[in-house]
């Protein structure tokens with residue numbers, strides 16, 4: 001294995017990184033102090049090197065140090081901790097896997113889907129427990145979550161999903177139109193499925209709080225330090241070499257925790273797509289404005305049941321964050337912070353859903369990159385000639401809970417492989433551990449293929465009236 005950073009796709013996001021203007025990345029980044037740490041400027045030898053300072057990397061570092069406090073763990077982040085999807089997301093910590101439970105049951109069978117979803121609920125509870133136990137300041141609220149049907153076809157599908165959920169023992173509640181109105185009012189909102197367990201949080205605050213936590217456990221965090229090359233020496237037991245602009249790291253194990261950025265490192269570039277999603281944010285709303293749309297009694301988090309979903313939630317200061325509508329892949333795998341066309345479409349959709357709020361101002365818009373696999377399932381595992389390069393990727397838009405739980409799954413495997421004394425018990429590994437995502441054709445074929453697929457998904461939404 002020999003990975004090389006291809007800097008070209010970063011062109012669109014490099015200037016803010018170089019200027020250190022991290023706070024302009026999203027609304028969430030404005031709500032938390034961010035002083036970038038110094039880059040790595042001296043060679044380091046360590047047990048484990050983690051690449052990527054999102055939730056996957058942070059969670060892995062946390063669990064390794066919890067189980068093995070003497071282990072030397074280094075985390076390299078290209079920009080600042082929480083600069084990627086983990087700082088920018090909608091903040092929904094949910095149990096969703098694949099497209100949804102029905103899809104997962106159709107793919108894996110009901111029993112396996114039940115096991116997979118129970119793991120996802122463990123991940124949601126893990127987020128809540130971490131926040132509580134370590135007093136991570138991130139505005140966490142257990143609001144519950146409703147998947148809203150906006151057309152008859154989706155409603156029929158949702159009924160089938162609800163039956164499966166009941167059979168598997170999940171406490172989802174069917175909300176008919178009247179019951180749904182208790183949570184949100186809107187012409188298009190026909191019915192929904194309510195799940196009481198999901199929570200929302202401020203994602204950048206969580207990432208920065210996790211940074212402080214792992215540093216307190218002794219993890220060496222280097223921000224502004226991109227991995228430029230990973231060299232695997234083929235003699236058994238030899239250390240891995242990681243090159244960065246000023247210094248190199250030698251490690252016994254590496255974790256690639258770069259999710260949607262993997263393609264730019266050449267990691268799973270033919271299997272995980274750097275797809276973008278965007279969010280627009282309103283000014284703070286008054287109690288009357290929220291009452292006008294029926295969103296004042298409960299602060300339930302919401303998503304529409306479409307191919308091109310909308311996800312919307314309230315912030316701690318009573319703004320509406322409204323995301324989705326479209327998701328795009330750019331030529332050459334480029335990265336974008338904002339897509340004006342998609343953000344304009346989002347604002348138009350918001351006004352269609354909530355005509356009484358047509359005059360509210362939008363103060364922020366931003367987006368980020370997801371790692372998406374063809375079947376929408378994540379991929380965890382290990383590889384390389386010495387089997388010492390671990391990864392967790394491909395959360396496909398549903399990574400807040402699972403990436404925060406990634407370390408709980410990876411760390412026991414890593415510690416057993418390292419042969420540390422008294423390693424933690426190994427967990428039953430989920431179906432996506434060791435799962436290779438489907439291969440995707442290269443270059444323009446991939447780009448145009450995905451565009452055609454995206455157009456088909458949008459056309460289906462339009463035809464169904466969703």
Ligand SMILES: Cc1cc2nc3c(=O)[nH]c(=O)nc-3n(C[C@H](O)[C@H](O)[C@H](O)COP(=O)(O)OP(=O)(O)OC[C@H]3O[C@@H](n4cnc5c(N)ncnc54)[C@H](O)[C@@H]3O)c2cc1C
Nearest residue numbers: 052054055056078084085086089090092227368398399400
């Ligand atoms: C706008 C948006 C909204 C979303 N909303 C939700 C939601 O509401 N709920 C949900 O469940 N999921 C959501 N997601 C997805 C979720 O945020 C991700 O699945 C999750 O954060 C993935 O975490 P990660 O640590 O694996 O990746 P990331 O957070 O992307 O972290 C990867 C890190 O690697 C760094 N990196 C990249 N290349 C290098 C390199 N060469 N050297 C060093 N570092 C490098 C990056 O700078 C980045 O910080 C959303 C994503 C986006 C973009």
